[in-house]
Amino acid sequence: MSESSARSQMSQQRHGSTPGSASDTRANAVPAFPDLPEATIARLPEYLRALHNLGESGADTISSEGLAAAAGVNSAKLRKDLSHLGSYGTRGVGYDVALLIEQIEYVLGLDQRRAVCLVGVGNLGHALAGYDGFASRGFKIVALFDADPAKVGELIHGLAVRHIDELSQVAVEESIAIGVIATPARAAQAVADELVAAGVTSILNFAPCVLSVPANVDVRKVDLAIELQILSFHEHRKATLTALPGGRSATGAENQEAVGS
Numbered sequence: 001m002s003e004s005s006a007r008s009q010m011s012q013q014r015h016g017s018t019p020g021s022a023s024d025t026r027a028n029a030v031p032a033f034p035d036l037p038e039a040t041i042a043r044l045p046e047y048l049r050a051l052h053n054l055g056e057s058g059a060d061t062i063s064s065e066g067l068a069a070a071a072g073v074n075s076a077k078l079r080k081d082l083s084h085l086g087s088y089g090t091r092g093v094g095y096d097v098a099l100l101i102e103q104i105e106y107v108l109g110l111d112q113r114r115a116v117c118l119v120g121v122g123n124l125g126h127a128l129a130g131y132d133g134f135a136s137r138g139f140k141i142v143a144l145f146d147a148d149p150a151k152v153g154e155l156i157h158g159l160a161v162r163h164i165d166e167l168s169q170v171a172v173e174e175s176i177a178i179g180v181i182a183t184p185a186r187a188a189q190a191v192a193d194e195l196v197a198a199g200v201t202s203i204l205n206f207a208p209c210v211l212s213v214p215a216n217v218d219v220r221k222v223d224l225a226i227e228l229q230i231l232s233f234h235e236h237r238k239a240t241l242t243a244l245p246g247g248r249s250a251t252g253a254e255n256q257e258a259v260g261s
């Protein structure tokens with residue numbers, strides 16, 4: 001698809017003349033890109049961040065190699081990912097930065113601001129509640145909850161902590177789409193159940209445990225300890241390879257693959 005027809009398709013989708021537009025009801029809405037691979041979805045935010053940086057530095061177009069380097073992935077993988085969006089760039093020119101930002105934001109649903117609540121306002125919750133990066137990327141924390149009566153009423157960046165018992169009422173009032181769990185692991189499943197009962201269908205879980213949720217609920221887990229364990233594996237592997245006769249070490253190509261996979 002050419003850049004101009006991609007632009008026209010996006011315009012049609014936004015103005016409601018194709019399935020998946022804002023005028024569709026939830027029941028008959030068809031996702032714009034139903035077959036997008038999960039690995040591609042996971043890389044789109046990386047491309048978006050790189051594109052915003054390029055746009056801010058004044059670039060109007062970018063080659064696939066340039067964008068791949070800025071996003072830290074390999075360029076063949078990037079071209080394949082973007083082809084799923086119908087974006088192929090223009091030979092000799094590259095990708096239109098502004099258009100590609102618009103396309104990726106559309107696919108990720110970032111053209112709507114999504115209300116987020118945070119449950120568990122301890123050490124981690126305080127840091128997350130104060131993180132400016134959510135708002136600048138289209139997410140607004142609209143409510144903070146905790147079970148500790150001593151924390152209820154505390155003001156964090158202008159938002160008062162509410163008791164967890166208010167969750168179901170506030171979730172409806174604020175149209176909360178995403179719940180962030182930052183409670184101890186022992187409380188996380190009960191909190192997830194309360195979020196689900198309140199109609200929240202996306203959960204970001206920081207607690208180190210596996211959550212059981214209905215099929216229509218998406219859960220993403222963030223665990224820095226797991227990331228450190230993966231890095232520990234690579235350290236172990238490098239040390240083992242270096243100790244082998246001939247002292248082979250990990251190559252740049254292997255490292256690139258690890259980042260872009």
Ligand SMILES: NC(=O)c1ccc[n+]([C@@H]2O[C@H](COP(=O)([O-])OP(=O)(O)OC[C@H]3O[C@@H](n4cnc5c(N)ncnc54)[C@H](O)[C@@H]3O)[C@@H](O)[C@H]2O)c1
Pocket residue numbers: 119120121122123124125145146147148151164182183184185187190191205206207208222223224225
């Ligand atoms: N994912 C990561 O990389 C990462 C990093 C640090 C901590 N953590 C995890 O994040 C969680 C929070 O860590 P922390 O250091 O902030 O702990 P913390 O003890 O300082 O804070 C936890 C908060 O949750 C509240 N809470 C407990 N039960 C609750 C419930 N049922 N409903 C609502 N609130 C409840 C507590 O009152 C407290 O304010 C832990 O599970 C920890 O293991 C994850």
